[in-house]
Amino acid sequence: MSNDKGDYLTDGLRVAVHHKQMLDQLGxxxxxQRYSLDAAINSSEALLRRLGKALPVKDSSTSNTLQVITPVRTKSWEEILAEAKQAIPGEVDFNDVLTPAEIDAVSAKHQKLGEHLGWLGSLDRYDVALAVSAGILSGLIDIFLVQVPAHPGFLGSPASEGGWLSNKVKELFGEVLPPDKIKELEGLYKVSFDPSTSKGLEEAVAGLGPRTHRYQSLGHDPILGFIFGVKDVLCGEFTAIDKFGNVIVQQTAAPLLEGEHFIIRLLEAIRKVGGHLASDVATSAGLPPPLMPLLSFFQFGTIGKQGYTIAEVARQMYRSGYDLRHFIAASVPLAISELIVRLGFMVRKLNAGATLAEAFPNAAHPQLRRQLLIAHGVAGVINAGKVTVTSNPLSISWPLVLTLLRYGMPEMMYLIYGQEKERAKLVETEIMADYRAIHQELDTQLKMLPHIVI
Structure with missing residues (x-):
């Protein structure tokens, strides 16, 4: 076969066209020859009749003549392909082999192979009903139990004592990390990325203050902290984003364990970052929600009477109590809807005869991912209504935003690239199955051919 795997269909088409031409010529x-032979036989029979001779009777008895089968050398694919390329050096097309009606029939058959890959084909009414129900439940939990973090008033909205679930999560963190434990951790895990003001810094960081320094320091982000925070500790630096969206990196301490083996330094840096984040999570300001500080780069928008940008609103949200603890509380309804949808997906697959491995609720499966998108999309609509009614950005579910991005981006990439690629694989599998069927049919017909008598 051709060395270029992508050309095997073209090579096969070229061979098919060449063989069709040879078969047409042989036919x-x-x-x-048959017409000439029939004419000669008819002429001979007519002559014998005119001469009054009887026509010979065909002998139907079995012949005892020794039958010798002359084996035919089978050509390799490379030889067959070389002959086809020599006979047809130019471009080949399916129109050279198939009629328009046959091409339409094949196209329709291949088109049906990808019907189940689309949204309408991959989900039935039960899948949609389960996803919508889970989304509604998630939205209702967010409205009645999560609500907003406790705050004294935000962008004109009245003060709030906070939702039951939000306050409960804060209480649990307070029980696990009481003030004396926090003080102990603060003493053990001092880091270079913890300046609370611009005092003593080589370069001032606009907006940096005791209430916002964790939001502006990338080392305090629960996710980014294990990248930028570890880097800062290793290098003795402080990486911050000022309130205008500028990234500022400056030296604030000596590099960690300079001269030691890098692996030892890396492990110690990770330990320090983890310990420092633990010391901050249960304080009054807490830690910022994961990835939320990146909104500092969104220096646009006009929100509220003051005309705040998205970056400023996000910063003010953190100052008003929207921290990691509230983020965890807001994640609970999402976790419940995820559990419902994933369990439903698994049960239906198992009932349909799938193996445990096939039924495993992996979000990479398009059907499950779409169910989750529907569930979180419904919850998102409810959350948008909550924000509209309260006129309070603190009502926004940041974990829901991240979740929609988590599933929405892969689905978009799948619809643009992956769906057609998967359909092409199905078509290729169908073509190869047809090839095997042709080979099987040819083998059967060859076995049925009469032996050649020599």
Whole structure:
């Protein structure tokens, strides 16, 4: 076969066109020879009749003649392909082999192979009903139990004592990390990325203050902290984003364990970052929600009477109590809807006869991912209504935003690239199955051919 795997269909088409041309030529020659032979036989029979001779009777008895089968050398694919390329050096097309009606029939057949990959084909009414129900439940939990973090008033909205679930999560963190434990951790895990003001810094960081320094320091982000925070500790630096969206990196301490083996330094840096984040999570300001500080780069928008940008609103949200603890509380309804949808997906697959591995609720499966998108999309609509009614950005579910991005981006990439690629694989599998069927049929017909008598 061709070295280029992508050309095997073209090579196969070229061979098919060449063989069709040879078969057409052989068929034409066979018809001419048969016509000539029939004419000669008819002429001979007519002559014998005119001479009054009886026509010979066909002998139907079995012949005892020794039958010798002359083996035919089978050509390799490379030889067959070389002959086809020599005979047809130019471009080949399916129109050279198939009629328009046959091409339409094949196209329709292949088109049906990808029907189940689309949204309408991959989900039935039960899948949609389960996803919508889970989304509604998630939205209702967010409205009645999560609500907003406790705050004294935000962008004109009245003060709030906070939702039951939000306050409960804060209480649990307070029980696990009481003030004396926090003080102990603060003493053990001092880091270079913890300046609370610009005092003593080589370069001032606009907006940096005791209430916002964790939001502006990338080392305090629960996710980014294990990248930028570890880097800062290793290098003795402080990486911050000022309130205008500028990234500022400056030296604030000596590099960690300079001269030691890098692996030892890395492990110690990770330990320090983890310990420092633990010391901050249960304080009054807490830690910022994961990835939320990146909104500092969104220096646009006009929100509220003050005309705040998205970056400023996000910063003010953190100052008003929207921290990691509230983020965890807001994640609970999402976790419940995820559990419902994933369990439903698994049960239905198992009932349909799938194996445990096939039924495993992996979000990479398009059907499950779409169910989750529907569930979180419904919850998102409810959350948008909550924000509209309260006129309070603190009502926004940041974990829901991240979750929609988590599933929405892969689905978009799948619809643009992956869906057609998967459909092409199905078509390729169908073509190869047809090839095997043709080979099987040819083998059967060859076995049925009469032996050649020599």
């Amino acid at each position: 034409s020659e066979h018809d001419e």
